Amino acid sequence: MELRIYLLYSAVMVLVVAARSSVNGYVEDKRESNEEYGDFLGDEPNDDDTLNDADGEADEGNTENIVIVTNQKIYNVSVGDSLTLDCETSPPGIAVLQWLHNDNIYYLGTIKTVSDTRLNLSKNGSMTISKVTPSDEGEYKCVVTQNKPLTLRHRVVVISEPIIRELEATNNGVVVEGSQLVLSCDVTATPPPQIVWSRQRQGFNENERLRESDGIFNLNSVTIEHAKPEHSGKYYCYAFNGVGNAQAEKEVTVLYKPRVHVHRSAINTAPGARAELQCSAHGDPTPYLTWYKDGSSIAEDPRYVIINNGSQSTLVVVPKADNDFGTYTCIATNSHGVHNKSVELVQRPVIEEVEADGLKLVWKIHSHQPLEDIRIQAFPLNGDNADPTNITVPLPETRGKVYEMSHEVNDLPAGQYEVIVKVKNNKEWSRNTNPVVLNIAEQSMLIQRSSVFRGAASSVAQSTTLLSTTLMYLLIRML
Numbered sequence: 368m369e370l371r372i373y374l375l376y377s378a379v380m381v382l383v384v385a386a387r388s389s390v391n392g393y394v395e396d397k398r399e400s401n402e403e404y405g406d407f408l409g410d411e412p413n414d415d416d417t418l419n420d421a422d423g424e425a426d427e428g429n430t431e432n433i434v435i436v437t438n439q440k441i442y443n444v445s446v447g448d449s450l451t452l453d454c455e456t457s458p459p460g461i462a463v464l465q466w467l468h469n470d471n472i473y474y475l476g477t478i479k480t481v482s483d484t485r486l487n488l489s490k491n492g493s494m495t496i497s498k499v500t501p502s503d504e505g506e507y508k509c510v511v512t513q514n515k516p517l518t519l520r521h522r523v524v525v526i527s528e529p530i531i532r533e534l535e536a537t538n539n540g541v542v543v544e545g546s547q548l549v550l551s552c553d554v555t556a557t558p559p560p561q562i563v564w565s566r567q568r569q570g571f572n573e574n575e576r577l578r579e580s581d582g583i584f585n586l587n588s589v590t591i592e593h594a595k596p597e598h599s600g601k602y603y604c605y606a607f608n609g610v611g612n613a614q615a616e617k618e619v620t621v622l623y624k625p626r627v628h629v630h631r632s633a634i635n636t637a638p639g640a641r642a643e644l645q646c647s648a649h650g651d652p653t654p655y656l657t658w659y660k661d662g663s664s665i666a667e668d669p670r671y672v673i674i675n676n677g678s679q680s681t682l683v684v685v686p687k688a689d690n691d692f693g694t695y696t697c698i699a700t701n702s703h704g705v706h707n708k709s710v711e712l713v714q715r716p717v718i719e720e721v722e723a724d725g726l727k728l729v730w731k732i733h734s735h736q737p738l739e740d741i742r743i744q745a746f747p748l749n750g751d752n753a754d755p756t757n758i759t760v761p762l763p764e765t766r767g768k769v770y771e772m773s774h775e776v777n778d779l780p781a782g783q784y785e786v787i788v789k790v791k792n793n794k795e796w797s798r799n800t801n802p803v804v805l806n807i808a809e810q811s812m813l814i815q816r817s818s819v820f821r822g823a824a825s826s827v828a829q830s831t832t833l834l835s836t837t838l839m840y841l842l843i844r845m846l
């Protein structure tokens with residue numbers, strides 16, 4: 368191949384010399400004489416050659432009147448189009464040209480040195496490339512072959528709208544929690560495209576753009592070092608470059624061990640009263656749920672009914688004896704692990720979350736057994752006295768199984784308190800509730816006090832009770 372090009376090049380040089388001699392015959396003659404007397408006439412000031420060429424080497428220099436007329440240019444061309452690169456010389460028709468692309472010779476004179484059928488040379492020196500591909504991009508040189516070569520440089524920019532060949536993800540998008548997830552968008556586009564990554568999380572409608580904090584971004588890939596369950600969903604690669612845009616999507620599933628959630632961690636019931644214990648689990652693949660009591664499976668026990676529905680399980684229990692109460696455990700299993708949570712079936716009162724609305728506390732009591740004592744304990748947060756203040760709450764008048772309670776904490780000195788609720792039924796005391804913080808300010812107490820009298824009928828009734836109690840006390844003292 369090298370040899371072939373060399374031979375071609377030699378052939379062209381011969382052609383060049385031949386062309387010169389025929390066109391500038393008289394110059395050749397002169398040159399010959401110069402060569403003859405070169406040593407003597409080297410410093411001859413009247414000699415045209417030495418005027419321009421001090422080193423006396425490129426003797427033809429001043430005799431070559433060939434100039435390149437075309438200016439260098441940047442050609443923007445779309446894939447598939449045809450492109451004509453000009454190299455107009457003057458005087459026309461005599462120059463022997465070479466065309467090079469990124470220093471690969473395409474033409475030596477009129478001889479094509481590559482077997483690319485898309486190339487064509489015109490008489491005026493321009494080279495045409497049909498059906499342009501991205502690999503045609505780069506620098507093109509048109510060289511006028513002579514002792515002192517002239518070079519014209521063109522730059523070709525192949526523009527193409529982004530084409531996404533593939534959006535790839537680690538293990539085809541199925542990864543285990545904690546492992547690495549790499550998404551790479553195989554896109555071709557000129558100029559190079561910008562890529563925007565986004566995802567639509569499983570079960571969500573909106574498409575959120577991935578941010579710096581979501582992963583490590585490279586040229587056309589994004590790496591999430593430790594995949595999490597919430598990373599499951601559809602990933603999008605959107606590429607744009609001013610010429611056009613393209614988008615591809617890929618489904619990603621992050622497999623993870625189950626996580627069990629119980630709706631209530633304690634359920635009150637009484638012998639003979641039906642109770643439903645509910646648990647649900649997340650996990651991918653969808654976990655399988657079973658129930659245990661005191662370390663052994665109750666799946667086959669005819670005393671229990673288990674209703675499984677997808678990722679939810681309900682255990683129906685009708686306790687008969689005391690040993691039917693206790694701890695029931697919901698166990699979720701999938702190929703990536705096991706997780707459990709327990710529900711206590713109890714006879715003590717169960718208090719649902721206490722909430723504070725201003726100075727009013729609201730809570731719910733579950734107790735099949737009759738209630739005997741309800742109290743609020745207020746622990747001062749910023750006092751030296753750690754002893755709680757006990758506020759007794761009147762028992763509900765009617766018996767039930769669920770009691771909706773509310774009580775306004777009016778009788779505490781100003782300060783900050785941590786407040787818990789305790790309830791006793793005929794079996795046991797309840798467990799302590801999570802503390803609620805109450806801020807009792809001087810002003811808010813005044814507002815609260817006045818609002819009591821303007822407030823609801825029940826509050827007024829309560830205050831009236833207070834008033835009558837005070838009157839009674841005064842009356843007794845007076846007697």
Ligand SMILES: *[C@@H]1O[C@H](CO)[C@@H](O)[C@H](O)[C@H]1NC(C)=O
Pocket residue numbers: 441442443524526558
């Ligand atoms: C060629 O494209 C580039 C962007 O790729 C642009 O900046 C330039 O102006 C374009 N030139 C012509 C002659 O269209």
Ligand SMILES: *[C@@H]1O[C@H](CO)[C@@H](O)[C@H](O)[C@H]1NC(C)=O
Pocket residue numbers: 484485486487488497
């Ligand atoms: C090259 O040019 C010649 C003459 O102009 C024409 O016949 C031929 O089809 C062209 N070839 C290509 C590939 O354009």
Ligand SMILES: *[C@@H]1O[C@H](CO)[C@@H](O)[C@H](O)[C@H]1NC(C)=O
Pocket residue numbers: 451453454455489490491492493
């Ligand atoms: C040279 O010829 C080709 C077609 O043969 C033409 O497309 C091109 O414009 C010409 N170039 C100049 C500079 O005239």
Ligand SMILES: *[C@@H]1O[C@H](CO)[C@@H](O)[C@H](O)[C@H]1NC(C)=O
Pocket residue numbers: 676677
């Ligand atoms: C299962 O759960 C779904 C939704 O949580 C509910 O629509 C469906 O009725 C349930 N099926 C049974 C048999 O309980």
Ligand SMILES: *[C@@H]1O[C@H](CO)[C@@H](O)[C@H](O)[C@H]1NC(C)=O
Pocket residue numbers: 659662696698706707708
């Ligand atoms: C529930 O999980 C804990 C902690 O992983 C484990 O010690 C216990 O044995 C599990 N309980 C059952 C019934 O599998």
Ligand SMILES: *[C@@H]1O[C@H](CO)[C@@H](O)[C@H](O)[C@H]1NC(C)=O
Pocket residue numbers: 754755756757
């Ligand atoms: C409130 O009751 C607790 C026990 O339930 C007791 O330790 C505490 O001293 C009581 N506080 C007051 C001020 O009587």
